[in-house]
Amino acid sequence: MLFPKVALSSTAPEALASTISELGVCGPVFVELSAEWLTYVGKAPPPGGAASAEEEDPKAAAAALTKTAGKWAREHCRSVDCIVGPFPATQRALAAVMLDAGVLRLACVVSTPEEAGALATLADEVPSHRLAAIVRPADASAEAAAAAVAALGPDLIGRLGGIIVDLAGADGATLAGLAPESPAAFAGDGATAAAASAAPASRGSVFSTAGVRGLRQAAKPSAVAVMGVSADAPGVGWAHRVHLDVVAAAATREGSAATAADPTAASGPRGGISPGLCLAMCSRSDRPDGLVTTVVADELGVALGLVYSSAESIAAAVAEGRGVYWSRSRGGLWRKGESSGMIQTLVRCRLDCDSDALLFTVRQAGSPPSFCHLLTRTCWGDDTSIGSLQRILQSRLEAAPAGSYTKRLFEDPELLRAKLLEEAQELSETETPDHAAAETADVIYFAMVAAVARGASLEDVQNHLHWRSRKVKRRPGNSKPERIQAAAEFFAAKAASAKAAASEADPAAAAAAAAAAAAPGKA
Known part of the structure; x- marks a missing residue:
């Protein structure tokens, strides 16, 4: 899968909110940190080597982290799965704030034994599956990539949520031009081998048959992604077939729409490949027409209907941010609601475990908001869920x-x-x-x-x-005496009010009840 990459270097990172939200429709987004941003949140020493805020006043530093980094993460990483890196594993307080605020995973560079030790220490303090390691092989050879991963050690590898192999600057590190074979080639258990053998990669390359096998074996059981490589949509599809994810710059909707007709375009007008096309290239179908079964559901997970998608319709849906499918009867794109008004906003789309079915999560509009042509919310009749x-x-x-x-x-x-x-x-x-x-x-x-x-x-x-x-900091969860007392006072006042109302309605009965309560021997 493609993990779209966006750079976070501005001291006004709020500007990236819409971009991150848009690119997160198809899956996790990789947010690339910079030294400037770390300085901005007050964690790294500023230029000139002055003491950090934490060294001067730990409490003030903790408050500053929550106000800046925590606020940013809450605003950007709650609606989208964000992988943030390269992150310094030594900054454990900042890591806790970021993860607690909703960041899916922090990716830490590990190039030395000291950095590996820092990551292991951090993994003891936060959920280790929320951490990933970024390794940087000396070159793009299979041996160098596997060795860089193996250097992490089996214990640390087994605890991490993923490993990212950064091949930036390595000669020959390219996925461009590698294309997945026909869907039938990946139907059996030999899918990975069949895909890898189709790669026109040089012998000994990390993207050769032996290279892919060695890399995955070294990283087992962690998931593996590659970054710093030249890639196009077919190349991302090829990588998906061999169980590699790809971190690369992605086009926003304007760029995706402009390049939707050319799946081999390595870069669009907005500086990246189309996330929709990459998703389409990662899917597979055993149908003669190549269409992919697509389940459409609302945000609560209620299935609204079953449709079919083509590469063109998937790319169009992501580029336009709405429900777009393939009409088998018309033999063309079907933009849901174009004539009926029952428009769908695309919230997210995901492939299933076998990559042969899609789930489109949508926000259904209309009056009433209906998916079915019979004006029921679902194609199976009325929705009786809690929604x-x-x-x-x-x-x-x-x-x-x-x-x-x-x-x-x-x-x-x-x-x-x-x-x-x-x-x-x-x-x-x-x-x-x-x-x-x-x-x-x-x-x-x-x-x-x-x-x-x-x-x-x-x-x-x-x-x-x-x-x-996703929170990593837990409050004690004890009851709040003041809230219990407030509720008790509320019920006492209500009982008194009811008693007064009864007395007003029947004074004689109220007087008799009061006399009986005051009689000797009565509690």
């Missing part, structure tokens, strides 16, 4: 029928707050599976009313849960 609750609540917020309880909740924040507290308490007191499920349903309903009232969605909730799964 349907959200859409009903949103419709009630916009226009509710007379007597709608949901509308009443929207218009009475105090009632909604009371119901949230009540249902959460009732859930905490359940003992059987069915009762727990019923009370959970109540909690979800009232929680979603609160979320929709504030403009939040289930997709937002899902994203927050995903981001939290």
